[in-house]
Amino acid sequence: MDTMKKLQAVEEKFFFTEQQIQAIARALADPIFVIDESGKYLDVIGGSDRSAYHSSDFFTGKYLHEVLPDLAEIFMQTISEALADNSPKTIEYQLDPAEITGSSLDSPMGNQWFEGRACPIKDKANEVHSVIWLNFNITDRKNFEEQLQELSEKDDLTGAYSRRYFFQIFAHEFSIVRRSRAKLSVLLVAIDNFQEIKDKYGQDGCNTVLKRFVLFGEDNFRQSDLFARYEGEKFIVMLPNTPTVGAAITAERLRASTEEKSVTHDKQTIKFTISIGISLVLEGDTECTDVLSRADTALNLARKNGSNRIEMS
Secondary structure, three states, X not given: OOHHHHHHHHHHHHHHHHHHHHHHHHOOOOEEEEEEOXXXXXXXXXXXXXXXXXXXXXXXXXXXXXXXXXXXXXXXXXXXXXXXXXXXXXXXXEEOHHHOXXXXXXXXXXXXXXXXXXXXXXXXXXXXXXXXXXXXXXXHHHXXXXXXXXXXXXXXXXXXXXXXXXXXXXXXXXXHHHHHOOOEEEEEEEEOOHHHHHHHHXXXXXXXXXXXXXXXXXXXXXXXXXXXXXXXXXXXXXEEOOOHHHHHHHHHHHHHHHHHOOEEEOOEEEOOOEEEEEEEOOOOOOOHHHHHHHHHHHHHHHHHOOOOOEEEO
């Protein structure tokens, strides 16, 4: 084989390989954008997943601020950092189809989460003036993370907020109240005669009572209040911007509404009552436990005095 034929063979092989690479790139579900330092889209490759991406053809030749006005600034900052350090930079962002100016009609519906990765590339002069912007749809991952977060915040059985989550929020609110001297009250609530309910209706009956009580409780609180399962048959409520009188009114409303309702389990009707201890954050309190200790004392007093009642401490 002479030199010309060898060169021709190499060229054909190179052309075939290039065509393969381009075909693979075009078939990628996630798009690859080539963006220069001024924010201009030089090329768009891939992005075939129409359930997650707009048609990308119209991006080429346009600038970030033209097609993504709400995200252009953070995109440009990421690109500038990548070019300055000559190293990849990554951000996560949320994008709604309505935020893309000039998009085609094959837009996906709803908000999507993306990970954008700006990777510097060299030009023919061996200088870095543009990036490859790799785009990955991470909506499923974000949704899963949100589900995990919700699970960590909620009690598995009842769906009320968990004790752990309550203490995180209460500690924060407690520190604010100590500085601002706002009013913050706490209700410690217990289902009366819970052991008797268990003896008569079993653990499943107890679980039904606990779950239904949470539904009762949620109807009596404001959006700003925090209702959580404390332990066993006990629940705790944080009432921001609420003095003792307001806490007593809320507690009585909860006690009375619970007494009026009933729970059906295994074709049996279960009626139950609750006792409530109330405490208020005082000027001399230095720890969250000071407030909770007084609420516990008040609750024990309510039980001692016959249950189905409210006491303050």
